[in-house]
Amino acid sequence: MSESKSVENTESKSPMEKIGQNVYQKVKSSGVILPLILLIAALSIISPDFLTINNFKNILRQVSVNLIFSVGTAFVILTGGIDVSVGAMLAFSAVIMAGLMPTVGMFPAVLIGLAIGFSLGLFNGLAVAWLKLPAFIVTLAMMLAARAFAFIYTGGYPVSNIPMSFRFLGSGYIGPFPVPVIISLGVLLIGVLVLKYTTLGRFIYGIGGNRDAVKLSGVNVIKYEALAYGINGLLAALAGVIMTARLSSAVPSIAESAPFDAIAAVVIGGVSLSGGKGSLWGVFVGVLIFGVISNGLNLMSVPSFWQNAVRGIVIFGAILFDRLRARS
Amino acid sequence: MDTFLELRDIDKSFPGVHAVDHVNIEVGRAEVHMLLGENGAGKSTLMKILSGAQQADSGTIIYNGRKINVPTPKRALELGIGMVYQELSLVPTLTVAENIVLGSDIAKNRLGVLDWDSIDRRANEALETLGVNFDTSKKVEELGLGKQQLVEIAKIISHEADLIILDEPTSALTEAEQEKLFNTINRLKKQDVSFIYITHKMEEVFELGDRITVLRNGKSINTLPAAEADEDQLVKMMVGRRLENQYPKEEIEPKETILEVKDLTTKKLKGISFSLRRGEILGLGGLLGAGRSELLEAIFGLREVKSGSILLDGKPLNLRSPVDAVKNNIALLTKDRHNGLVETLQVDENITMADIEEISNSGWLRLTEEEKIAEKFIKELEIATPSLDQHVKFLSGGNQQKVVLAKWLASNADVFLLHEPTRGIDVGTKVEVYNLMNDLAAEGKGIILVSSELPELLSMSDRILVLREGKIVSEHDRDDVTQEEIVANAAGASITD
Ligand SMILES: Nc1ncnc2c1ncn2[C@@H]1O[C@H](COP(=O)(O)OP(=O)(O)O)[C@@H](O)[C@H]1O
Ligand SMILES: [Mg+2]
Secondary structure, X not given: OHHHHHHHHHHOOOHHHHHHHHHHXXXXXXXXXXXXXXXXXXXXXXXXXXXXXXXXXXXXXXXXXXXXXXXXXXXXXXXXXXXXXXXHHHHHHHXXXXXXXXXXXXXXXXXXXXXXXXXXXXXXXXXXXXXXXOHHHHHHHHHHHHHHHHHHHHOOOOEOOOOHHHHHXXXXXXXXXXXXXXXXXXXXXXXXXXXXXXXHHHHHHHHHHXXXXXXXXXXXXXXXXXXXXXXXXXXXXXXXXHHHHHHOOEOOOOOOOHHHHHHHHHXXXXXXXXXXXXXXXXXXXXXXHHHHHXXXXXXXXXXXXXXXXXXXXXXXXXXXXXXXXXXX | OOEEEEEEEEEEEEOOEEEXXXXXXXXXXXXXXXXXXXXXXXXXXXXXXXXXXXOOOEEEEEEOOEEEOOOOHHHHHHHOEEEEOOOOOOOOOOEHHHHHHOOOOOOEOOOOOEOHHHHHHHHHHHHHHOOOOOOOOOEHHHOOHHHHHHHHHHHHHHOOOOEEEEEOOOOOOOHHHHHHHHHHHHHHHHOOOEEEEEOOOHHHHHHHOOEEEEEEOOEEEEEEEHHHOOHHHHHHHHHOOOXXXXXXXXXXXXXXXXXXXXXXXXXXXXXXEEEEEOOOEEEEEOOOOOOHHHHHHHHOOOOOOOEEEEEEXXXXXXXXXXXXXXXXXXXXXXXXXXXXXXXXXXXXXXXXXXXXXXXXXXXXXXXHHHHHHHHHHHHHOOOOOOOOOOEHHHOOHHHHHHHHHHHHHHOOOOEEEEEOOOOOOOHHHHHHHHHHHHHHHHOOOEEEEEOOOHHHHHHHOOEEEEEEOOEEEEEEEHHHOOHHHHHHHHHOHHHHO
């Protein structure tokens, strides 16, 4: 029979080959790898400093925070939802963590920060999944409230009396690799594994594809849908830990544009806004595109006001390119 | 007969599937041309090529004596070719009226502003030509599947096409609605409209058809006049072999009671009591809205129970959601298969959906185990798919239905609530489904069968309960009941009026 034949075919390949092929397929099908390559090629020609190992290390370090919360946002968007409170959850958990650090110690403070992020995310998730409130509005409310509490808690000032050793998480190195890069790539890898190899990942895709069908299969959809938001909150808080460590202070107004950067990267990476389709490898490429652009514009000393204009044009162009490609 | 449409050497492949294999078909003016074939034979694909929804790899379409190109469904409509798709293409959040006029341009007045009066008028007219009548200001998503099908048909008819393609149009219609559709077809035929009609129902083939073409594995096997065809011969052409018995019911001695429903009352049910034994197939008869779906859904934890109880193996159940039902090994095959599938997931991922515990270990999936289970059911149910990794969206309708069935078979349920389990499935596969039901019964499972196909209900059930207005009105043994009795009991007072 034809179906059993094709099954054998995939089995005869080594696991590494399979994974390699899989990554290649996923990135390719997300469509945006070509714009990324074109962008890199163009910048290499324009700026001689661009195509160096050091600069690439730089880019990876610059995008590490974005990559972390974009992975979280991808979880939410894959369920067919949306979360615009990423930046606010990040700021709120970061200021509390930084505020507690001198009294409770570094490690417990980080744990508390992460727990706060997870709880805020879970609150969003339960409001959406259980109370069936619209995700955009719920997370908009969270965005306003969490951001406001970050300001109230700090009185509007940065929280900066944090230990020197904590900075390691933001600007340290392990061997030749910056710590934030290691953490963010770790998050990406774990995210990929969770989506592909766990029941949670399976149901996240399922809920985004057809929530009713998953529910009618006897699956506790509320739990899994809420967890996706919880993970988003957790990763927002983790991004907050790294930002705080890098800046040596927690700033209540930080990461205002985070949710929109994340949504842009996720969508450019080929994840469907209606849920159920897409992969984290695509999201990685999406994040890199923005990183490469900022980096290139900085190397060319383009004023920062112009940079956002360029990003806007890139978002539009990449999506247009992807749709045209999908149609042909 | 003067040839009106000619499909010449049409060919189309998808990755791993030769869906349409150099097919030739001729359709005459005012002819109803029946297109038969098993699930995945290529019927829908061939017709989508004609309606512009898909493009052929090669081949020619001659229409009204000219060679035509159909790059889009819009172009097809302009040429006078309209198609009612198997998977409906209505916009769920728009109203019936909006859906019917969608894509036509009379709905605007000179200033380009929508003219609601004329939209409503036109929608109502469209429904009237079909002989049906319902509120056109309702949103399509609020309608049942049958009504949606009618809206879709009305929409195509209102475009005044010369050739209408109907892809399994009656799969969700009631007898009465079906009759109205047939009348409409016969009336339009007199106005020289031609039809290509895809169906799995033999009665329709003989009642409506002028000629019949049978497809198998993408190839056209034969075209013959309906008057010269008989059912056995057609089935043989479709399946490629003879079918001994269309309803291979096995007599199985029922054992102890597995499910007991006592005095169950919900919004629509009024004190339902019955019991189901292991090894028994219990049929539920009744008209649309009699409460059959409500009863299945109540047993599956989807309806609020006002009073009464449901007992499994003698223990009362408290079913608040499908999670509880599946935990107690109750399975519901929904009437609408779109509620049973995640189309963006793969075949194997859908098959194990209700059985995730079996293939996971504290949250981690065991993918080789999953593949094994999926392969087993793909083989057992002969699901036509190029691989386990195929997204369910790309399977033909009947094969999608088999995937839903496989999901519940894989879940090791004890009680199977089967709501129209053979909808959209071809004759050969139906027999396989019946054999599966026999096997399940032999294993000591309890089965409740809801089917609007009376021959199926009567042949496969050991016992039949007839529901009317939320109550059980009669109970019949399979040996001494006729279709007429079931119908009379289901209709109740209205038949003696
Ligand atoms: N868009 C598609 N992509 C891949 N395969 C498809 C697609 N559409 C149909 N097929 C495959 O083509 C074959 C014919 O399908 P279809 O025409 O829907 O069959 P039928 O209508 O006769 O049941 C099936 O094997 C089906 O899986
Ligand atoms: Mg079909």
